[in-house]
Amino acid sequence: MGTLSITDVCRRTGLSARALRFYEARGLVGAQRSAAGQRRYGADEVARLHQVTVLKRAGFSLAQIGALQGDRWLDLDRLIATQLADLTARRASIDDALAGLRAAQAALTADATIDIDTFCALIRQGEKTVTEQTAAWQKVVDRYYTTEDQARWREKMGALPSGFDPAAYQAKWADIGSRIAAALPLDPASDAAQAYLTEWNALLKPFNMAADARMRTEVFALYERMDEWSTETTPGFTKAVWDFIKVAAVARG
Template sequence: MDTLDIAEVARRTGLTVRALRFYEARGLVAPLRAASGRRFYGAGELARLHAVVALKRAGFSLAEIAAMLRERRPDLGRLVAARLAEVERRAAELAATRTLLGQVQSRLDRGDPIDVATLCSLIQAGDRTMEQENWAAVTDRYLSEGGKRDFAASAYPADFDQAAHAAKWADLAARIEAALPLDPTGDRARAFRREWFELLGPFTAIATPAMKQDVGRLYDHVDEWQGEQTPPFSARVWAFIQSVPA
């Protein structure tokens, strides 16, 4: 085999011509171009294309695939571990969904009156339980025994609006992310830091030294667990806040 044109490659791989052109635009493959503009794939590019398809089937993002094919010695251990953690998280979610639907089906088989509103409530309750379990699995690795006891014994005031507070964290994290890179010694960085510690106020009001230390350790390692649980801010934002002088 010398070369194949893009139509023949599409036929042999099952990919669309549009997908092949998209992979080319992302730098994943680089077919030869004739003077007329027609694309031709040699053996090397076909092998590379098959690698892209295989890695994509394993769940790697196109950005990750590009890095893996670009680097001579990519950190496969880290990439595979992150992908495995994501697969296990999704498997746990599917298992929880299967359990929930099985329970609902059993109630329907018994003739229990379940309408759409009740089904939605059961699903939402299951989502909250799953989220709590995911967080518990993450924090268990980073919290000390003393910190765990202190967290169990502490509580926010009864009128504390957790959802509204979480929305404020999300907004601040998004604004910081959009502003980066940013001089940590500048006025804007200091303003972000003041807003950050204002939002921390409710936590610092009830936190013991062990709780504060453990939370710091948790977010110092956010890149290790962000595939298992969605953090309120990225590792990049956390590192930036740590770099802003008090």
């Protein structure tokens, strides 16, 4: 194949230009330069980028990836096989969830009573999904926070009001995240944008009640680096939504 521009790579991979520049600054991925000084990516550069993304999904930190890569090529066949195995397992899990939900929907459409086995299957699938999401988040947390940091967070978050439901809270973030994403682009100073910002800030209240200034700074820094981990898990909103909220806050003054 020929070379690709940074825009082409972003469009084909789903990565952001910021992520590509960040990987380049860390020495993980190189880029050729055109006569005009623009970044161009050939087969070798794209293959190297694939190595980085596969290793990130496997839970390696960027420092570990750099050490693994060095100046040598890794076994791409093995990396692809690993990724295939991971995706196949995820597909099986998704297929199970879809089958259970479709069976329940079909029963409800036919005004039938859902049998106990279907209910149990739905509960089991839901628990499995939560477990997988928790494990994915833990990998991200372990990458950016020390054991001492995590202990401090657990202590502080223990001050949340009794009856606080983390799953319901996360669902609210997913809801507002999807609604903002669907509304973009928006003028950050518009009434609609400012209404989203007000709702966002209201949703932050439980966290702000328990967190100290250091924790708020740490969370902001983590979300600023979403390009590094957003392919592994999600807080319920995309980097584009996060960037929108920041500019909407600036517009409010």
